[in-house]
Amino acid sequence: MITFERVSKIYPGTNIPAIDNVRFEVPEGEICVIIGPSGCGKTTLMRMINRLIPITSGVISIKGQNVSEMDVIKLRRSIGYAIQQIGLFPHMTVYDNIATVPRLLKWDKQRIAARVDELLSLVGLEPDIFRFRYPRELSGGQAQRIGVVRALATDPPVMLMDEPFGAIDPINREVLQDEFLRIQEKVKKTIIFVTHDIHEAIKMGDKIALLETGRLVQYDTPEGLLVNPKNRFVKDFVGADRALKRLDLLKVKDAMMQNPVHCHMEDDAEVVSQHMLENELTFLLVADQNEKLHGYVNHYELKGHHGKVKDLVRPMTITVKPEQNLKDALSKMLSYDIGIVVVVDDDGKLLGVLNTRTLLSVVGETYDERGGVWGKITSRGRI
Amino acid sequence: MEIWHFITQNWRELITLFGEHAYIVGIAIIIAIFTGVPIGIWISFNKKAAEIVLYIAGIIMTVPSIALFGIMIPVLSIFGHGIGSVPAVVALVLYAQLPIIRNTYAAIKNVNPNIIDAGVGMGMTRSQVLLKVQLPMALSIIFAGVRVAVVMSIGIGAIAAYIGAGGLGHYIFMGINQTYDAMIKVGAISVAIMAIGVDYIFGLIENRLVSKGLRLS
Ligand SMILES: Nc1ncnc2c1ncn2[C@@H]1O[C@H](COP(=O)(O)OP(=O)(O)OP(=O)(O)O)[C@@H](O)[C@H]1O
Ligand SMILES: [Mg+2]
Numbered sequence: 118m119i120t121f122e123r124v125s126k127i128y129p130g131t132n133i134p135a136i137d138n139v140r141f142e143v144p145e146g147e148i149c150v151i152i153g154p155s156g157c158g159k160t161t162l163m164r165m166i167n168r169l170i171p172i173t174s175g176v177i178s179i180k181g182q183n184v185s186e187m188d189v190i191k192l193r194r195s196i197g198y199a200i201q202q203i204g205l206f207p208h209m210t211v212y213d214n215i216a217t218v219p220r221l222l223k224w225d226k227q228r229i230a231a232r233v234d235e236l237l238s239l240v241g242l243e244p245d246i247f248r249f250r251y252p253r254e255l256s257g258g259q260a261q262r263i264g265v266v267r268a269l270a271t272d273p274p275v276m277l278m279d280e281p282f283g284a285i286d287p288i289n290r291e292v293l294q295d296e297f298l299r300i301q302e303k304v305k306k307t308i309i310f311v312t313h314d315i316h317e318a319i320k321m322g323d324k325i326a327l328l329e330t331g332r333l334v335q336y337d338t339p340e341g342l343l344v345n346p347k348n349r350f351v352k353d354f355v356g357a358d359r360a361l362k363r364l365d366l367l368k369v370k371d372a373m374m375q376n377p378v379h380c381h382m383e384d385d386a387e388v389v390s391q392h393m394l395e396n397e398l399t400f401l402l403v404a405d406q407n408e409k410l411h412g413y414v415n416h417y418e419l420k421g422h423h424g425k426v427k428d429l430v431r432p433m434t435i436t437v438k439p440e441q442n443l444k445d446a447l448s449k450m451l452s453y454d455i456g457i458v459v460v461v462d463d464d465g466k467l468l469g470v471l472n473t474r475t476l477l478s479v480v481g482e483t484y485d486e487r488g489g490v491w492g493k494i495t496s497r498g499r500i
Numbered sequence: 501m502e503i504w505h506f507i508t509q510n511w512r513e514l515i516t517l518f519g520e521h522a523y524i525v526g527i528a529i530i531i532a533i534f535t536g537v538p539i540g541i542w543i544s545f546n547k548k549a550a551e552i553v554l555y556i557a558g559i560i561m562t563v564p565s566i567a568l569f570g571i572m573i574p575v576l577s578i579f580g581h582g583i584g585s586v587p588a589v590v591a592l593v594l595y596a597q598l599p600i601i602r603n604t605y606a607a608i609k610n611v612n613p614n615i616i617d618a619g620v621g622m623g624m625t626r627s628q629v630l631l632k633v634q635l636p637m638a639l640s641i642i643f644a645g646v647r648v649a650v651v652m653s654i655g656i657g658a659i660a661a662y663i664g665a666g667g668l669g670h671y672i673f674m675g676i677n678q679t680y681d682a683m684i685k686v687g688a689i690s691v692a693i694m695a696i697g698v699d700y701i702f703g704l705i706e707n708r709l710v711s712k713g714l715r716l717s
Contacts, residue, residue, distance in 0.1 A: 204618035206633060251713030
């Protein structure tokens with residue numbers, strides 16, 4: 118969709134290229150994160166796409182069309198452009214800000230009004246409250262959302278985003294990232310996303326382009342970058358804790374133990390109790406006929422009870438969803454001090470369990486740099 | 501009381517002089533705005549021109565006003581307008597330029613480059629960036645320059661009477677010649693009232709024109 122062919126940029130008055138012979142291709146509908154140390158040329162590379170910076174040599178094309186041959190104003194109007202919060206026009210209301218490109222493209226009033234409302238709702242901002250506010254009357258996060266939907270206003274197929282969440286504190290940044298990924302699920306734009314935050318890159322990117330002083334060092338999926346760093350520089354850049362970073366990438370469903378042992382509400386307490394005794398189970402999950410999770414029972418209470426399991430079932434308050442990432446699951450387990458967490462779907466159906474051991478083993482698959490496995494380690498002390 | 505007496509005796513003349521004064525200053529300010537603002541915009545795109553223009557305007561400001569009026573007489577008498585309201589208006593326009601040009605230039609230059617970048621990046625043409633982004637954002641500083649120019653011109657306009665342009669300066673000069681205290685005071689107070697009143701009106705206009713989004717909370 119967007120292709121870079123031997124793209125170079127030498128700023129006038131300098132002799133070291135800011136971008137040096139870069140070639141790669143961003144497929145349609147994907148987020149490509151451009152990352153690298155400060156001054157490596159991220160902004161330069163991005164701004165050559167909409168020709169805010171003239172290219173020195175090479176070709177950048179969108180859908181096979183060389184951008185240098187397109188009308189520059191038309192080109193820019195066809196590309197969503199979002200920069201840090203400061204890029205909102207302070208003298209315009211939220212409405213006018215979002216309406217900027219639609220107006221340049223001469224949309225009629227009704228269409229603009231409907232679109233503005235639609236976009237505000239998309240990012241969870243009540244149109245009646247926010248429509249006529251000025252940027253200074255918004256929080257940082259709200260301003261950032263407006264910046265993003267302004268870029269989406271005319272539904273352009275391509276978007277350029279230069280550190281769009283850069284000015285936001287880490288907690289709100291996570292929220293905005295999640296929200297943006299949800300939107301991207303629906304709109305499927307081809308996005309060039311500049312950041313210097315490796316976490317953000319791993320989370321947001323379908324592909325990551327890692328630059329070092331103007332050269333493209335590795336262009337890969339986040340997984341590829343973490344598992345197969347091409348050289349020392351990449352390894353250092355993604356960080357020594359790259360195994361931990363994989364927790365961001367992997368989903369609960371990738372690591373959970375499926376079809377965990379459980380009983381049903383209507384089961385006889387004595388039978389279940391006997392089974393638990395034989396299998397050394399202290400606790401047991403309880404579901405109903407539809408496999409919907411209802412909670413758990415403990416053996417201590419169950420033994421000697423005459424009746425159904427459902428008389429003694431206790432609710433299970435802490436669960437995770439299969440689509441959550443492992444980092445969220447682990448942090449839930451750590452903050453509630455539990456060694457096991459149950460996985461249920463949106464309807465509460467029991468899908469599996471996740472414990473610290475399964476979780477770490479998934480991460481550990483690629484973790485040992487020597488490539489070997491330690492084998493079983495016991496607690497027998499010195500051999 | 502003496503002042504009050506003077507006013508009741510001469511109110512027709514006072515109104516005439518007030519009108520002349522407002523007329524001269526008004527014409528001068530309108531011309532100054534319609535030349536100063538475009539010049540200020542133009543030099544904000546042209547560094548070399550900026551240096552030269554601001555330098556010249558600075559020099560004009562340092563010429564004492566009474567001398568400037570004096571200079572106007574021989575220069576404009578070539579065109580047959582040596583004395584009267586024409587040289588007065590020309591001199592006032594020259595004076596009013598500096599604050600207007602300087603503020604326009606500074607205001608346009610001061611617009612955050614990131615915001616301009618956003619406009620250009622979204623596909624605004626150069627003139628759209630100027631009209632939709634730079635000027636609206638620069639407006640309050642431009643207004644501040646215009647208000648300085650207006651107040652200054654009303655004050656300096658009093659000197660125009662010296663070269664026969666009329667206006668409230670007439671009372672001041674005549675009063676001084678005749679050591680007529682009340683006449684001086686009426687002239688001076690009227691000038692002050694006009695300055696304060698016009699500045700207030702410009703303040704109201706500014707409030708209407710400058711976006712609420714730019715006002716500090
Ligand atoms: N207008 C310019 N003239 C000359 N050199 C420039 C210009 N703009 C950028 N550079 C240089 O080009 C290189 C790349 O700059 P660029 O802004 O693309 O870096 P970046 O990766 O976006 O950095 P950061 O993470 O700090 O934003 C830097 O060495 C910078 O000094
Ligand atoms: Mg940058």
